[in-house]
Amino acid sequence: MPKILRVNMTTKEVKFEDVPEKYAALGGRGLTSQMVLDDVPPTCEPLGEFNKLVIAPGLLSGTNAPSSGRLSVGGKSPLTGGIKESNAGGISSQKLGSMGIKAIVIEGKPSEKGSYMLKLSEEGAELVAADDLAGKGTYDVTKICRERFNDKVAVITIGPAGEMLMPSAGLTNNDTEGNSSRYAGRGGLGAVMGSKGLKAIVIDCNKTFDAPVQDSDAFKVAAKKFTKILLDHPVCGQGLPAYGTNVLMNIINEAGALPVRNFSKGRFDKANDVGGEKLAEVAKERGGKATHACHPGCVMRCSNVYPMPDGKVCAPIEYETAWCFGPNLEISDLDVVAKLNYICNDVGLDTIEAGCTLGVLAEAGVIAFGDGEAAIKALEEVEKGTPLGRIIGGGSAVAGKAFGITRVPAVKGQGIPAYDPRSCKGNGVTYATTPMGADHTAGYAVTANILKVGGHVDPNKSDGQVELSRNLQVATAAVDATGLCLFVAFAVLDNPEGVPTIVEMINAQYGTELTPDDVIALGQQILKVEREFNAKAGFTKADDRLPEFFTTEVLEPHKTKFDIKDEELDEVFNF
Amino acid sequence: MTVALLRGEYMQVEVRVFSGLEKFLDQKRFGEPFSVEVQDNWDLRSLLDHLSIPKEQVFTKLVNGKHQELDYKLNDGDRVSLFPPVGGG
Incomplete structure (x- = not known):
């Protein structure tokens, strides 16, 4: 049975909990954003005792679905003051998925100074003092933990910037070789981790592809098909690897x-x-x-x-x-x-x-x-x-x-x-409106604007950009829930078999009967949850705007300004 | 004088190739601009044929920073940038 690992930094209590029914079908960004809305007071101090850091593997993480090892980290952002999901590669997500851990929730705040490490293995979890790691850079921390435990561990850690509670501090984890460079970088969640006195999370588990799958034969067929869809696409199969x-x-x-x-x-x-x-x-x-x-x-x-x-x-x-x-x-x-x-x-x-x-x-x-x-x-x-x-x-x-x-x-x-929003206007719409604060990944209109993937919308004109950004923001939220890398979207946007094959994998893994329409609904639901949190935190339409100079200064060489009207921006989330 | 006049009959475009397309050209590096003399009825297809770059290898054709198709008629001074399928983010 999947579990949620709850770590209370006030009491130092660590416990595994059953997953409430409400969260059973959620993963990745879908889960982190829902848990943040449910459990974090939107007006709380991001670096205070009431904020929570939620770390969740995607729905498919820990299976042999290709490119499915993305990790979602959520909380209230000290940088934006709104909800945040920051997404990272690295080896942690697959280990958590393989261990049946749906999410790690870090909550509370110690009253005394000190650094702690959460040690997690298949035997259980414990919080241990880690004052020896305090103030160290992430490369050192990761190296020390790999030497202390073994070189297969995943180390989620923060650097001095997170310990000093800097609003743009990220948290990182390592790749297979031990480079601590796979960041959930955006939005200052490293400072949230630092505010709780947590320096590192060590996941000591040698499993990568061991997440439980209900119908493994059907899964294998779908995963193989999805691999082919990725490899057959020129961007995913040739451009990115080269x-x-x-x-x-x-x-x-x-x-x-x-x-x-x-x-x-x-x-x-x-x-x-x-x-x-x-x-x-x-x-x-x-x-x-x-x-x-x-x-x-x-x-x-x-x-x-x-x-x-x-x-x-x-x-x-x-x-x-x-x-x-x-x-x-x-x-x-x-x-x-x-x-x-x-x-x-x-x-x-x-x-x-x-x-x-x-x-x-x-x-x-x-x-x-x-x-x-x-x-x-x-x-x-x-x-x-x-x-x-x-x-x-x-x-x-x-x-x-x-x-x-x-x-x-x-x-x-x-x-x-x-990507300058004046000559990649679809991305301009995304920067302005995503609940995350300016974020290119939240609705990557570079695809249709410049790469001619998933159609073509002239990047220098305002026509069609709102619809493009809306569709991409919905699709992205859903992809971020699966643990699949967002780059699968290049293939999925161009191949009508893409989304149905993702759904086949999820259905085979969880015994569900989802349809491609449910994927759209999931993406919309995630965005609604995130916007609800932001509204309760005090965000209004006025926050869904680009800085003024993009509307007044002309960008060379195309002599463009950002000219998408405020009323049009307000139509992005019209579902 | 005669030479200058003759030269005047040709237009020049500035070409850059990227991301592996340079392998079809002699001694050109990715991103290195080079001038090509083109006749006034040439389109992008004629240019690719002239350079012996296989059309199916070229996915994105930007002229002065804007997407164009193979039947785009070249103009003097055009900046032509050629790419295979690329993506990232």
């Missing part, structure tokens, strides 16, 4: 939608120097890898292993990270990008937020655009907890206020990622 997500750098640049110099221009003449092709070339030259799976059983393998000049490896460098530390700062040196990425991984910061924040600091003249050394030096302040370090850890909106900058690319306090 160059990883950073293959986007050049196409977004050529399309004129690459945010450059803190969202001042749409093209960067040195984008190619930090793109996926160059990354693959350098990685291979140095003995790294241009393709790598973030969790066992992923067939898209979009990750990479980038050896740095100092002998360490950054694995992976994702597109959004290469963008925020590259073109966004007018930096064209991949080694600088890798170093900034590594610092974030180690200190425990969301890379996108850190890059947006450095962009704001450059706008303020605190560092210079194009000065890689200055960016590295600034980011190193975070670990020291200096005033500048704390401003950086506070995120882009905090940095804007601190330095009097109004050109701050953020919605609901969360930094806008790697």
Whole structure:
């Protein structure tokens, strides 16, 4: 029987509970968001005793469904003040799924100082003192735990940024090789974990594909079919394995939608120097890898292993990270990008937020655009907890206020990622309206806007963007509940067999009789739950807007402004 | 003078290929811009034939940052960017 593991940090009580009927059919984001709405007072202090951190594997995690090892982490965000689901790869989700753990709920808050570790195995769970890990970077913590227990453990941990309660601190877990770089980065959930005195969760279980499946024959057939659907699609089967997500750098640049110099221009003449092709070339030259799976059983393998000049490896460098530390700062040196990425991984910061924040600091003249050394030096302040370090850890909106900058690319306090909303307007609708704060993954309209996957909607025009974003936000919420990587959407959007095959897998696993229509209903339900939480937390329509400068400043080369009307934005959730 | 006039009869476009398409060209790196002289009735199909890049390998054809089809008629100074299927996020 599946269980919920409840950890009370006030009383240090750890207990396994039966899963209430209400949660039986939920997983991943579907479960974290529902539990947060049910159990977290929307007006609570995000870093206080009433917030909860909910960690849940997806419905299919721990099965041999391809690319199904994504982990959802939920809570009230200290960055946005709203609900948050942050999604990560790594090896934790499949272990939790295989152990029959539906969710880990971290609640309460210790009255005394101290760091704790939650140790979880098939024998049970215990909370142990971990003061020896306090203040350490995530790479060290993961290394120490792998040495102390064994090299198969999954380590979910935070860095000093989370311990210092910085609003853009993430929490990470490791890949098979022990790199602590698979982040639930966005929205400051690392600070929520830090506020509870929890430094690490060690999952000591050697199982990966052992989640219970009711009809294993039917499951096998459906999983095989789904693997073929992924491998047959040119993006999932060829594009992603060859160059990883950073293959986007050049196409977004050529399309004129690459945010450059803190969202001042749409093209960067040195984008190619930090793109996926160059990354693959350098990685291979140095003995790294241009393709790598973030969790066992992923067939898209979009990750990479980038050896740095100092002998360490950054694995992976994702597109959004290469963008925020590259073109966004007018930096064209991949080694600088890798170093900034590594610092974030180690200190425990969301890379996108850190890059947006450095962009704001450059706008303020605190560092210079194009000065890689200055960016590295600034980011190193975070670990020291200096005033500048704390401003950086506070995120882009905090940095804007601190330095009097109004050109701050953020919605609901969360930094806008790697696609300018003026020349990728579908993503602009998503940034403005998703309950998560600016988030490209929440409704990735780059598909139809620029990649011509799932149809084509002109990225520079306003027509069709609201509908596109709506449909994608619904589909994404459902995918995030399954534990499947969102990138399956490339294939699923183009192949009518995609959604029915996902449903076949879920039905075979749980003995349910869901239909593809139920998937849409699930996605809509998740969004309604999240918007209900945000409304109760005080969010209104006024929060579903882009920063003003996107509507007044013209973006080159297409001479575009964000011109989708407020009333149209308010129609996104018309279901 | 004559040479200059003759040159004037041709248009030039600036081409970039990415993400593996460079393997069809001699000594060109991904993203490296190069000029191609094109005749005034050429479309993207003619350009791909001229460069010996198999059409089925080219999924995205951006001209001046906008998606175009194979029958797009080239103009002098066009920036042409060619990609196989790519995606990420």
